[in-house]
Amino acid sequence: DAGVIQSPRHEVTEMGQEVTLRCKPISGHNSLFWYRQTMMRGLELLIYFNNNVPIDDSGMPEDRFSAKMPNASFSTLKIQPSEPRDSAVYFCASSPGTSGGALDTQYFGPGTRLTVL
Amino acid sequence: DAKTTQPNSMESNEEEPVHLPCNHSTISGTDYIHWYRQLPSQGPEYVIHGLTSNVNNRMASLAIAEDRKSSTLILHRATLRDAAVYYCILRSDGYNNNDMRFGAGTRLTVKP
Numbered sequence: 001d002a003g004v005i006q007s008p009r010h011e012v013t014e015m016g017q018e019v020t021l022r023c024k025p026i027s028g029h030n031s032l033f034w035y036r037q038t039m040m041r042g043l044e045l046l047i048y049f050n051n052n053v054p055i056d057d058s059g060m061p062e063d064r065f066s067a068k069m070p071n072a073s074f075s076t077l078k079i080q081p082s083e084p085r086d087s088a089v090y091f092c093a094s095s096p097g098t099s100g101g102a103l104d105t106q107y108f109g110p111g112t113r114l115t116v117l
Numbered sequence: 118d119a120k121t122t123q124p125n126s127m128e129s130n131e132e133e134p135v136h137l138p139c140n141h142s143t144i145s146g147t148d149y150i151h152w153y154r155q156l157p158s159q160g161p162e163y164v165i166h167g168l169t170s171n172v173n174n175r176m177a178s179l180a181i182a183e184d185r186k187s188s189t190l191i192l193h194r195a196t197l198r199d200a201a202v203y204y205c206i207l208r209s210d211g212y213n214n215n216d217m218r219f220g221a222g223t224r225l226t227v228k229p
Contacts, residue, residue, distance in 0.1 A: 005162075035219075040221075042219060043155075043161070043204075043219040044219075045217065045218065067128070089161045091161075093161075100136055103149065103166075103210070105163045106153075106161075106217060107158075107162075107163075108160025108161050108162065109160055110159060110160055
């Protein structure tokens with residue numbers, strides 16, 4: 001099993017540019033999560049999907065952020081326009097999503113380190 | 118959501134046991150206690166979880182207080198590879214309760 005795959009692993013961009021982060025969940029998993037980690041705020045949940053449907057996007061910081069899951073094997077997190085304060089490590093995670101929330105182990109990808117200059 | 122409190126950091130010597138505490142005094146009856154850890158430059162990974170009884174797996178043991186207001190993650194013989202940030206998280210049961218809220222965690226340093 002390849003695990004959760006994220007691309008790119010590192011992204012450096014300039015303020016104002018559009019950034020797209022990609023995630024391929026573990027095959028057969030029904031839930032997908034996007035997190036952001038910074039030194040100041042730690043690990044924050046941005047949004048999660050069940051069966052490709054967004055369930056909770058209350059963690060998305062503002063309208064510049066959007067996430068999509070067009071099918072069960074692919075999701076994107078887009079930032080447009082990007083700002084220096086968006087610099088962080090972005091993690092994608094997936095879970096089977098079949099046994100109920102409290103018993104549903106999440107499997108994390110290696111993360112994308114984003115630097116906005 | 119019920120909150121957890123953990124020490125910011127702990128140190129251990131290699132091959133000695135480590136006890137990582139977590140306080141969760143406002144835990145509800147349907148909250149499960151989960152532990153994840155994050156190795157340097159990696160995403161978090163699942164360690165163990167429990168509800169009321171103590172639990173053991175190949176990675177660690179979880180000891181849960183009788184009143185469930187605290188728990189302890191036990192690494193029986195710490196190795197250098199166990200150096201990580203350990204997160205104690207409460208998760209409520211429910212089909213759409215899939216989100217997890219991470220706190221600051223405990224940074225474990227293992228000395229050779």
